[in-house]
Amino acid sequence: GAGVSQSPSNKVTEKGKDVELRCDPISGHTALYWYRQSLGQGLEFLIYFQGNSAPDKSGLPSDRFSAERTGGSVSTLTIQRTQQEDSAVYLCASSLDILGTEAFFGQGTRLTVV
Amino acid sequence: DQQVKQNSPSLSVQEGRISILNCDYTNSMFDYFLWYKKYPAEGPTFLISISSIKDKNEDGRFTVFLNKSAKHLSLHIVPSQPGDSAVYFCAALISNFGNEKLTFGTGTRLTIIP
Numbered sequence: 013g014a015g016v017s018q019s020p021s022n023k024v025t026e027k028g029k030d031v032e033l034r035c036d037p038i039s040g041h042t043a044l045y046w047y048r049q050s051l052g053q054g055l056e057f058l059i060y061f062q063g064n065s066a067p068d069k070s071g072l073p074s075d076r077f078s079a080e081r082t083g084g085s086v087s088t089l090t091i092q093r094t095q096q097e098d099s100a101v102y103l104c105a106s107s108l109d110i111l112g113t114e115a116f117f118g119q120g121t122r123l124t125v126v
Numbered sequence: 127d128q129q130v131k132q133n134s135p136s137l138s139v140q141e142g143r144i145s146i147l148n149c150d151y152t153n154s155m156f157d158y159f160l161w162y163k164k165y166p167a168e169g170p171t172f173l174i175s176i177s178s179i180k181d182k183n184e185d186g187r188f189t190v191f192l193n194k195s196a197k198h199l200s201l202h203i204v205p206s207q208p209g210d211s212a213v214y215f216c217a218a219l220i221s222n223f224g225n226e227k228l229t230f231g232t233g234t235r236l237t238i239i240p
Binding site: 016045047055056057103105115116117118119120 | 162168169170171172215217228229230233
């Protein structure tokens with residue numbers, strides 16, 4: 013596609029349920045990033061992928077969060093046993109390569125945990 | 127520990143005047159800086175960047191200034207237009223291969239008054 017695509021755009025889930033967020037990066041972009049924006053907060057880095065590998069997982073807030081990327085393309089961010097503090101907008105971005113400093117962002121997934 | 131700081135959460139500027147958005151950072155290892163613009167319900171879009179080997183980069187109405195000794199950068203928009211009303215995020219990274227991680231500030235909401 014022309015841009016980074018994220019789905020769903022909105023997700024409301026009950027506390028304790030698992031959710032899966034999807035990101036389709038720009039075709040050919042090898043680097044993919046996940047960020048989170050909570051109300052009133054800046055963008056918080058979660059994890060990045062170079063190809064299918066994630067060298068730096070230190071940004072994941074807890075072990076309930078995991079992410080994977082297959083085929084160097086689509087990535088999924090999974091949150092298990094969601095908590096209310098997980099409510100945020102989750103943004104995905106991709107860039108041509110790890111040195112590509114111009115990252116293109118998707119529209120985000122707004123997650124609301126009730 | 128907020129390594130990239132935008133101390134003004136909001137700023138209002140008259141149309142036609144200069145908008146100046148400020149950003150401070152604490153990590154002296156940062157060597158590449160970016161500004162992103164974000165409209166409501168959209169992902170951030172890349173605006174302009176600057177490498178630490180420069181002190182100024184200009185692109186149309188947008189100019190970014192970098193003062194490495196003060197660990198400070200600023201974005202100037204001249205002249206300001208109503209369409210510039212958005213949230214502006216400052217971001218920084220260390221451009222070592224395999225260690226790229228964008229660190230964002232908390233954003234400044236710019237409102238251009240017609």
